[in-house]
Amino acid sequence: MQSLIDLLKTLQTQITQNGERKALFVYTLIAIMLPVVGSRASQLYRTVTKLFKYNVTIRRFYGFMASPKLAWDKLWPIVWQKILPLNHTEGPILLSIDDSMVPKTGKNIFACGNHFDHAAKLNQSRYIWGQNIVKLSCLKNIHGRWASLPLNFRFYRLNKDVAKKNFQTRIDQAISMILSVLKVCRHRSVLLVCDNWFGNGSLYLPLKKELGEQFHLLSRLRSNSVLYDQPTLPKKRKRGAPKKYGKRRGNVAALARRHKRNAKTYQVELYGKSREVRAYTELLMSKSLKTQIRVVWIYSGRASWVAIFSTDITFTVAQIIEWYGARWKIEAGFKELKQELGSLSCQARTKHAVTNHLHFCMMAMSLLWFYVAQKSSKPSRRYSVINRKSFAFSDIRRLFAEEIEQEEFSEGLGIFTKLHKNKFISTMLQLVA
Template structure:
C-alpha cells in the first residue's frame, strides 16, 4: 500500500465542525482519510499509512480518551449534508430501519455475542447494530445507529429510540421502511403516533382475516387470483386488499410474486403490509424496493470503509469508530454532490467509485509530495515511507 501524504480533499468540511478542537480535527481527518484510502483500516494501519498522523497512540486516545461529543458530531454531519441539493433530505424521502452484524473473533470485543446471520445461514460471533438510513431518488446516507447489547434493550426498543432521535433532529421523511423483524404492533404504533406512514414485509405465517377465518398469509396466497402488472420494467403478479393482519390492525396487504427470466430461480413471493391504505400497489412495490439501499450501505461500508475492522476493546472507542465511518461515508457523498463529475455519476455509481476517486487523489498527492522535495535524495524519501512496506 502506498503511503498517504496528505489528507483527502473530502475531509475539508471537518474544519467547520465545532464538536472537535483544532487538534481533534487533525485526528478526525487522519482517521477519515484512512477509512477511505488505507487498505488496513485499524488504528495501527491508519497511523502507519497516513503520514500526517501524529502517532498510533495519539489516534487511539482520540478514539478512547479525548473529550468530544458523538451526538454533536452526528448533528453537524447531517447539517452539512443539507447544504447540497443532491444530499438534502425532504418529506418525499424515506427512512429505512434495519440491523447488521460485524463478524469478530476476539471474546473481549465490547458487546460481541453469538448471533444467527440469515445472510450466510449460520451462527457467527460478532456485534449487532441497528441502523437508520435516509434515502430518496438522489442519495442514501446513514442517520444514526444503536449497538444491541444482550440482556439490555430489545432491538425494537433501539429502533424506537432511533425514531425519537430522528424526529427530534428534524428528519422530514414521511415514510419508514423496515423488514418483518420490526413489523410489530409496538413499533408501528410508535411511528403512527408521529403521523408517519410505513411499509414492511411480514412473515409467511402471519395471520390474516379472510372469509371469517384467521389463516396464514401464505395459505391465503394459494386461494387468491393475482393480476400481472409492470413496475419499473419488471412484471409482478399482484393481489391486494385491505385486511386485518396479525396485531397490526387493518392494513393494506399486498401479495406479490416477481417474474424471473431464469427458469431455475425460485419464485420471489413477498407479503407486504402498509398503513398507506389508499396507495396503489405499484407505489408500495417501488417503496419497498428502496429498502435494498440499506443492504448496499452495509455491503459498501464493510468492503470499502472498514465497518467491521475496529479492533478496539473499548466500547466508547468502537462507537466513535462507527460515527467516524458515517462521517467518511457522508463526506464522500457530499464531495461527489459538489463535483460536476460526481453529480453526473452519483445517481448510477456505488460508493466504490467515490473511494476510487479518493484513492486516485491520494496517489496524486504522493507524486506531488515526491516531486516537490528536490532537496531530498531517493534514499531519504524512501526512509520517510519505509515503514509502510514492513
C-alpha cells in the same frame, strides 16, 4: 467539493478540544474515505503521518481514537441536516433499519457476546462470538441508483451481559434512534422500510403514537399473518362497542394463491432497471398493526410470491415495490462498511475505542455519498459488469482521491498543503505496499 469542505468545517467546530484534535478528526475521516489502506488505527496513523505529513505521536493518536470526549450526539445531527433533504423530491424521507453480525476473535472486547445467527449456513455454528450492530440508514436515489447512508447505530447486547436497567431490545434501540433523527426533520413525513423482523406492531405502534400521521411503515408480511376486511357500519345501532375488524379473509399465503389469477402487470423502476412486475393489491386490516394497510402480492414464476405492505394507503403499487426493492441497499451498505471501509478489521477492545471507530467509518461513508450527490454528473464505472451500468462505491472513493489533492480542497480546509501529484501517488503506493 465546496459543500463537503463546508460540512467538515462545521463538524470541526463541535470538537471542543485543542487544535490538534480538530485536525486529527478531519484527517481521520479523510483517511477512511481514501482508497488507500484499511481503517485499523495503525493504518490510519500511517496515512495521517505519511500522506498528510502531520506530526503526531502514535500514543497521542491512539489516545484520540479512544477518547470519551468526542460528542457524536452533537456531530451526527449536523450530518443529518445535510443529507436528509438531499435530492429531495415530493415524497417521504425513506429510512431503513436492520442489524448485522460482526464476528470477533479474542476476549474482553466491548459489546461482544454469543449471538444467535439466523442466517448461518449448514456448515457454520448457529452462535457467533462477536458484536451485533443495529444500524439506521437513509435511502437516497443518487444519480439514478439507490444508496444507503448511515445515520446512527447501537450495539445490541444480551440481557445476561448487562444490568437489567440498561437492557434494550433491538426494537427499543430502533425506536430511540428514529426519534432522535426525526427531531431534525420535524415537519417531514417519514417512511420506514424494513424486513418483517422489525415490521410489526411492537415497532410501529409506539412510533405512531409519538409521531402520528408523520410516520408510516413499509415492510414484508409473514406467510401466516391473518388479514381482515374493513368493518362495515351496521344499519341499526347495536349494543356494545362497534367492530374494529370485518370478516376474516385468511392468511397471506392463502390469499396469495387466491389472487394470482387477478394479478396485473406494472412497470416499475426496480434494481436500476425498468421492469415489468406482476402484482395484485388490496386494502385490508391488520390486527398486529391495528390499522388499515395496502397489501401488494408480487408474483414471479409459477409458485414464487412475496407479500409487502404499507400503512400509507395512498402510495401506488409501483412506489411500494420500488421503495421496498431499495431496502436491499442496506445489506450492500453493510458490505461496503465492513469490507471496503474496513470496519470489520477493527482491533480495538475498549468501549470508547470500538464505538469511535465505528462512528468514524459510518460518518465517512455518509460523507462520501454526500460528496458524490453534489456532483453534476455521476462517476464512471471502472470495472464493467454484465447488465450493470451504475457506478460502485469504490468509484466514489477513487474520484474523491483524484480531487483531494486539488488546491481548492487544501486551501478550503487549511489543514495541509497541496502535495505534488507524483509525490501524492507514490506515497499512496507506499501505504498500500
